[in-house]
Amino acid sequence: MLLTGAEIVVQCLQRENVKYVFGYPGGAVLHIYDAFFQQDEIRHVLVRHEQAAVHAADGYARASGEVGVALVTSGPGATNAVTGIATAYCDSIPVVILSGQVPTAMIGQDAFQEVDTVGITRPCVKHNFLVKDVAELADTLKKAFHIARTGRPGPVLVDIPKDVSAAKCEFRYPETVSMRSYNPVVKGHQGQIRKAVKALREAKRPILYAGGGVILADAADELTALARRVGAPVTTTLMALGAYPASDRQFLGMPGMHGTYEANLALHHADVVLSVGARFDDRVIGSPEHFASEPRTIIHIDIDPSSISKRVKADLPIVGDVRHVLADFLRILDEEGVTAPSEALAPWWERIEQWRARRCLAYEQPAEGPIKPQYVIETLWKVTKGDAIVTSDVGQHQMWAAQYYRFDHPRRWLNSGGLGTMGVGLPYAMGARFARPDAPVVCVTGEASIQMCIQELSTCKQFRLPLKIVNLNNGYLGMVRQWQQLFHGGRYSESYMDSLPDFAALARAYGHVGIRVDRPADLQPALERAFSEHANELVFLDVRIDPRENVYPMIQGGKGLTEMILSADDL
Amino acid sequence: MRHLISVLIENESGALSRVAGLFSARGYNIESLTVAPTEDPSLSRMTIITNGSDETVEQITKQLNKLIETVKVVDLSEAPHLERELMLLKVRATGKDREEMKRMADIFRARIVDVTDTTYVIELTGNQGKLDAFIQAIDPALILETVRSGVCGIGRGERVLRV
Numbered sequence: 001m002l003l004t005g006a007e008i009v010v011q012c013l014q015r016e017n018v019k020y021v022f023g024y025p026g027g028a029v030l031h032i033y034d035a036f037f038q039q040d041e042i043r044h045v046l047v048r049h050e051q052a053a054v055h056a057a058d059g060y061a062r063a064s065g066e067v068g069v070a071l072v073t074s075g076p077g078a079t080n081a082v083t084g085i086a087t088a089y090c091d092s093i094p095v096v097i098l099s100g101q102v103p104t105a106m107i108g109q110d111a112f113q114e115v116d117t118v119g120i121t122r123p124c125v126k127h128n129f130l131v132k133d134v135a136e137l138a139d140t141l142k143k144a145f146h147i148a149r150t151g152r153p154g155p156v157l158v159d160i161p162k163d164v165s166a167a168k169c170e171f172r173y174p175e176t177v178s179m180r181s182y183n184p185v186v187k188g189h190q191g192q193i194r195k196a197v198k199a200l201r202e203a204k205r206p207i208l209y210a211g212g213g214v215i216l217a218d219a220a221d222e223l224t225a226l227a228r229r230v231g232a233p234v235t236t237t238l239m240a241l242g243a244y245p246a247s248d249r250q251f252l253g254m255p256g257m258h259g260t261y262e263a264n265l266a267l268h269h270a271d272v273v274l275s276v277g278a279r280f281d282d283r284v285i286g287s288p289e290h291f292a293s294e295p296r297t298i299i300h301i302d303i304d305p306s307s308i309s310k311r312v313k314a315d316l317p318i319v320g321d322v323r324h325v326l327a328d329f330l331r332i333l334d335e336e337g338v339t340a341p342s343e344a345l346a347p348w349w350e351r352i353e354q355w356r357a358r359r360c361l362a363y364e365q366p367a368e369g370p371i372k373p374q375y376v377i378e379t380l381w382k383v384t385k386g387d388a389i390v391t392s393d394v395g396q397h398q399m400w401a402a403q404y405y406r407f408d409h410p411r412r413w414l415n416s417g418g419l420g421t422m423g424v425g426l427p428y429a430m431g432a433r434f435a436r437p438d439a440p441v442v443c444v445t446g447e448a449s450i451q452m453c454i455q456e457l458s459t460c461k462q463f464r465l466p467l468k469i470v471n472l473n474n475g476y477l478g479m480v481r482q483w484q485q486l487f488h489g490g491r492y493s494e495s496y497m498d499s500l501p502d503f504a505a506l507a508r509a510y511g512h513v514g515i516r517v518d519r520p521a522d523l524q525p526a527l528e529r530a531f532s533e534h535a536n537e538l539v540f541l542d543v544r545i546d547p548r549e550n551v552y553p554m555i556q557g558g559k560g561l562t563e564m565i566l567s568a569d570d571l
Numbered sequence: 572m573r574h575l576i577s578v579l580i581e582n583e584s585g586a587l588s589r590v591a592g593l594f595s596a597r598g599y600n601i602e603s604l605t606v607a608p609t610e611d612p613s614l615s616r617m618t619i620i621t622n623g624s625d626e627t628v629e630q631i632t633k634q635l636n637k638l639i640e641t642v643k644v645v646d647l648s649e650a651p652h653l654e655r656e657l658m659l660l661k662v663r664a665t666g667k668d669r670e671e672m673k674r675m676a677d678i679f680r681a682r683i684v685d686v687t688d689t690t691y692v693i694e695l696t697g698n699q700g701k702l703d704a705f706i707q708a709i710d711p712a713l714i715l716e717t718v719r720s721g722v723c724g725i726g727r728g729e730r731v732l733r734v
Binding site for chain 2: 181
């Protein structure tokens, strides 16, 4: 049967089991929207800005593990999507973005709403395609999904000119993909894995350092089993919170710039570091030279060879899917009869417990007077029983959420770790809610970040998404203010935002519930009401927090893991 | 250190810009880059000359491999290999210079491939050093134009780069 390009797009998405498409119509995608109108298998979610379309698709992918799909028009539709695409790229999230393009005959003529979408997005996609012939459309879409979800995942953009979506051809969706140039490794090298297991068993001071790759590979169970088996401490990066239960004794918290005292010192002083799907990012180890000053054996498991020995030289590189590789670790330990942790780690744990005794995340919430942001997150954790999907934007509130909401399960913590994109929180929460319609979804944000995609409150109304937004409102670009206080002589250049809206009233204007919280005593009741009385509504909690509060511990950019500032007294 | 990297890549539009974009985005040097289809027209072969520490070059080869359209990457300079570059020079060839230019071309085993009353076009093939030496050997005032292809490289003996 002959189908139009637009009908082929819809057919391909159905074959890929796509349930939601997040998008915004426009001239170049009218044929595709027409085809969507005439089917009801895939639900289209109309956002209010294309950036949010990609963020929502990205959030959907993070929460579900499936490929997220966004659809935007040519020109400004595509350029608005770029921030979303780059955000997904930096965190290796599988997203397929379909963009309209001007008709092929007009490409290069500066046509209305024409940009070189493939050129603009090239550095921030895993791959992209311009489809010039309708006969190539189905194959290209098949490849796009395959590339997005396999290997190190990432966004793939398919640019579809308007005449291609109108043209007809015979539809046949390929069953499989075969590309001679793209065959990602899955199994790790067995010899290397055996060496790694040996190094881990012989270690006096081992640490498991897990990154976002563990979440992406759905390897939390294997990581947890390995940690329990060898008895080593575990630190998970910002991208891997939930990959290991935060309530477990072996968990040291997050490492890095705002990591815990015990995680940073353990990572620095370990004699064997098993890096699993992590990449020794600058926000994790700070200065590579400082990190290299301590002798240690680094085992680095990653599906992407270019992540290995990029910033820190690996002694034992293992290229492969971390879930497969960790399963091999466990199998080898079985073969070797290792069932319980070695007693030899006792001195190492003694040292760690001494570091832990510093209680670097301790804070005090005065009964009267300013609400402490840490208290907000801990109360949220209590009220949601630690079981919500939490999204965040970027800044102080993001770090507090990461430090004080103890994630016990993967895919519950959604944030922009790599690109650090303000504005992701609300669209991530939307995507997460579509992925997990049964789960409580909370967006922890700040008064600055939320305004970068606040128009999506309208989308939330249209689709009746009962999200809970916790706005940590301190009137400042908090993290910028913190850096200015600590490193720029207290010159608060443009970090104070005057003329903020009344957020509770704004939420009500969009048709939601808006509640302002000023006193510590009102916080827990307000949160409880949000999840009981207003369970089926979106609730915007505008929480006025102490504007002077800073995120600690902190390592200044470019410094080493042992150079932590634990409180204002350290300055 | 100077490295000569050969890449087999799908002959798709945009493949060259992916490679060029990779080098500029990550701050790697490109001294020269040549590309043309192979005997299999669906595949292109690139030769890239780059400079960098061993760690940088290792990252370059990994990043090149990571491109979806890349089929194979080899650092040819790790083992015995041949390098060739083609140069065309247009020179002023009048009076006594005409004979001198012919003589120099012979010495360098170059060929004169275009002749007018006043000019020669000289074709010279060799490694980069030989081409540089020829330019230095002739009177710079006589050079009207030069064009160089960039370096092509191939491994010696049984070392074969193919799919």
